[in-house]
Amino acid sequence: MATNQEEVKLLGSVKSPFVCRVHIVLKLKGIEFEFVDENLANKSDQLLKYNPVYKKVPVFVHNDKPISESLVILEYIDETWKQNPILPSDPYHRALARFWSKFIDDKIVAASVKVVHSVGDEKEREKNVEESIEALQILENELKDKFFGGEEIGIVDIAAVFIAFWLPVIQDITGLKMLTAEKFPKLYNWSQEFLNHPIVKENIPPRDPLFAIYKAYYDSLIASK
Template sequence: MAADYGEVKFFGAGGSPFARRVQIALKLKGIQYQHFEEDIFNKSELLLKYNPVHKKVPVLVHNEKPLAESLVILEYIDETWKNYPLLPQDPYQRASARFWSKFIDDKCLPALWKAAWTVDEKEREKGVVESYEALQYLENELNDKKFFGGETIGLVDLAANYIAFWLPLLQEVVGLNLLSNEKFPKLYAWSQEFVNHPVVKENLPPKDRLSGFFRARYASITANSK
């Protein structure tokens, strides 16, 4: 259980992988917090007050001081509550964790989205190639570790949560096979470790709702392209 450093409010939204990164971190560290569930189609006044720049979840409010951006929040949590460290102590390893988290946000997720949601066949194919390339980098980086963070879940594991849980559901809906045991055995084994970690397992969105959301979105995109 983490030390009590005052009032913590967390603004999330069920299906958001970015919000779930923070939620899982709060749970891993055993931080007591008040949960505010946002409807992303009808955002609350409070959310807009606390995150006027991006107007998005996740937001963490600690003793009335708000923070946005999941990776920024994760580092803040790790610097404030020291138990269950998310980043290593060594400066080079810390930098490496930041590099791969940023890589996931800047390269990997956009590639996966392009592969899944692009109507134009050529662009979509480009997205597939870029996805394989990005996943291969992560496969290599993971190597023989249980988690990117070593024996425990760390910053990169949380950043990669989309790959472990959202991607398998998404690729089933859109008919792709980006992450598989055959292509990326280490990353696949990691994804199983991650989603079956007791704290993670308890803090993921319901599969059927997420699949439903993906199916609806895919249907709307493919319908509009005809």
Template sequence: MASGKEDVKLLGVVGSPFVCRVQIALKFKGVEYKFLEENLANKSEQLLKYNPVHKKVPVFVHNDKPIAESLVIVEYIDETWTHNPILPSDPYQRALARFWSKFIDDKIVGAAWKAAFTVDEKEREKNVAESLEALQFLENELKDKKFFGGDEFGLVDIAGVFIAFWVPIVQEIAGLQLFTSEKFPKLYKWSQEFLNHPVVKEVIPPRDPLFAFFKARYESLSASK
């Protein structure tokens, strides 16, 4: 368990689902940290120093030791500040949580993003189909639980913030029907529970500026058709 004087920094951008995951974990644990806003068009020396491999955010820096990749960071936070556990204590359940969190990154993040921001019609249809298939797997996995982690949210829920908050924004902009309450009633109910959780509510970025940002990006893409 972490103790004493902690130097905790998070390099990120407002509006990134990956940065938001780390912020949810930190808020849930009650960890004080300094948020350093990055400009990805003009990356700081600090970012290049701390994450020379990917040069991406988030980067979590604990007592001058940097860690990259949102799910790796969330696990590190969970192991360092042991109260309010994010991962299950049972090894099998923990392995499952890792599996489904990675599944979200591998099967949904890329496909949903491309479905919304791909100009090519065939490519879009392929990514829509992939997203729907992956969301159905998650719907089945959730069963009748409040959260993937049970009564309190855990790693899979935190990974799923992309589905709960970002997917509805990009699908509205692109005029897609990916994630709806009709198609995925359990997952949709989960998303509302999760977004209304006091910890998550406090960390989620404001919707309107994010919507405007992605809309502008979508329109410039459509214009370049």
């Protein structure tokens, strides 16, 4: 176990939901690590060295071996440190967990980001909101237990931190309502349970500074139209 903990580093930004995923898993497994807060407007040589392909965070570095892309990082951590597993042991359920984690990125995160960027184009925005709501409905139908991982949080719950924490921030900034208790009661209740999980609660960024950063960005988009 000790050899796995010799050098663990996470290059990231506190405002990123993808970095937050990795943060939660590292804390869930009790892994000591160094966090390097990257300024994405002025990327460090270290970030460009470790992730020359995408030049993005998060980058996870284990004994000087870098890994990029949050879902790939989560699986690597789970395979390397066996305590508190976030992926099911059954191959079929593992495959399903991978499928839904990717679904969240491809359908919900992607559409929600487009909602923000389609400011000024009502038709495009409407289309993106509709896509987000359709995807949230599919996820609502899939939620069978307290968490997607059952009684304990798993990789799908952690992938969905964007839905629980970042999506409400986006809603408040844009004035659009996508995830509400009325529309999606199961997902809404899940989001409250998830955000109140002790490890999650400690490792999501403070809401007010995050809101201010996203609001300033959104206002700049409106001003540029």
